Amino acid sequence: EIVLTQSPATLSLSPGERATLSCRASQSVNNYLAWYQQKPGQAPRLLIYDASNRATGIPARFSGSGSGTDFTLTITSLEPEDFAVYYCQQRSSWPPEVTFGPGTKVDI
Amino acid sequence: QLQLLESGPRLVKPSETLSLTCTVSGGSISNNNYYWGWIRQPPGKGLEWIGSIFYSGSTYFNQSLKSRVTLSIDTSRNHFSLKLSSVTAADTAVYYCARRLSGSWNSWGQGTLVTVSS
Numbered sequence: 059e060i061v062l063t064q065s066p067a068t069l070s071l072s073p074g075e076r077a078t079l080s081c082r083a084s085q086s087v088n089n090y091l092a093w094y095q096q097k098p099g100q101a102p103r104l105l106i107y108d109a110s111n112r113a114t115g116i117p118a119r120f121s122g123s124g125s126g127t128d129f130t131l132t133i134t135s136l137e138p139e140d141f142a143v144y145y146c147q148q149r150s151s152w153p154p155e156v157t158f159g160p161g162t163k164v165d166i
Numbered sequence: 167q168l169q170l171l172e173s174g175p176r177l178v179k180p181s182e183t184l185s186l187t188c189t190v191s192g193g194s195i196s197n198n199n200y201y202w203g204w205i206r207q208p209p210g211k212g213l214e215w216i217g218s219i220f221y222s223g224s225t226y227f228n229q230s231l232k233s234r235v236t237l238s239i240d241t242s243r244n245h246f247s248l249k250l251s252s253v254t255a256a257d258t259a260v261y262y263c264a265r266r267l268s269g270s271w272n273s274w275g276q277g278t279l280v281t282v283s284s
Contacts, residue, residue, distance in 0.1 A: 059229065090269030094213075101262055101277050102213065107270035145213055149269040154226040156203070156215040156266075 060084050060150050062159035069164045077133040079162045081146035086126045090149040093122055093131045096161075097142045105144075106131060133164075141165055168193040170263050170275035178257075178282050184250040188263030188275060189243075196221045196241045201266040204237070204248045206259040207277075214259075218266060219246055253282045 061084040071077055081091065089109045094102035104113040106122035109129055119134045133140055146159040174186035188202070195202065203218035217227040219237040227235050236249040250257060260279050264271040 092270035094271075096213075101274035102271070103274075104270055104272045107272070108268065113270075113272060147213075147270065149266075153229075155228065156218065158205075158213040158215065160212050 059153075059155065060087060060148055060157055062146055062148060062157055064144075064146060064159040064162045066162060067160070069162060070166065071136055071164065072166065073136050073138055075136050077131075077136055077140070077164055079131040079133075079144055079164075081124075081129045081131070081159050083127045083129075083148060087148040087150060089125055091122075091124070091129050092147045092149075093120075094145045094147065095140075095142045096145065102145060136164070168265065168273050170265065170273060172261060172263050172275045172278040174278065174280070176278065176280055178253055178280060179284050180254055180282055181252055184253050184257060184261075184280055184282070185247065186261055186263070186278065186280070187245050187247045189245045190265075191244070194241075195239065195244045195246065199267060202239065202246045203264055203266055203271070205262045205264055205271070206257075207262070208256075208259045216248065216250075216261075255282050258282045 063082045065080045091109045093106040096102040110122045121132050143161045143163045145161045149156050169191045171189050178184045201218045204216040219225045225237045234251045239246040260277040262277045263275045265273040
């Protein structure tokens with residue numbers, strides 16, 4: 059099983075600041091790496107797919123980078139609505155499985 | 167616009183079987199570009215993938231749950247279903263159904279809280 063580790067667990071920032079979130083995989087995930095945002099009481103929302111592609115409707119302040127085992131989600135200038143929990147997720151071909159990271163909470 | 171809606175009992179007794187259905191509207195479940203799946207989230211915790219199913223019926227599962235999980239799909243009704251047997255309190259969670267394109271889940275249901283309790 060591929061294990062995803064996210065750091066930090068909590069990121070305390072202010073609106074307007076830059077957020078850098080890390081996701082590390084226990085083995086290469088071939089860029090099948092996605093990022094989601096989740097707010098309380100809501101379903102997760104896809105932000106980034108295939109490591110660096112923004113999903114439909116996602117603002118340009120969100121960007122993803124990385125390859126192999128190390129990935130980063132960057133929010134260039136935090137808006138009040140960006141304070142949430144962020145999860146990374148991978149999909150592997152063999153064994154065929156999906157795993158999520160434990161999440162990073164971005165709070166004020 | 168694609169919508170997914172989970173339905174099923176919200177309270178299940180320990181040792182019984184949890185059953186949920188996800189009804190898809192605004193798109194065909196037979197589209198061969200997508201997998202369909204279930205993801206759960208215990209209260210206050212992270213996301214856990216349960217399993218995925220293709221329109222043809224092919225499936226794959228989280229190995230830790232595989233022995234207890236059954237997935238099925240009904241293309242005529244445009245829905246797919248989850249059964250989780252021998253539930254315990256540890257299975258209490260919000261259960262989401264979702265659609266997967268390539269490596270990521272791009273559409274989600276609103277989620278339904280299922281509580282396991284006698």
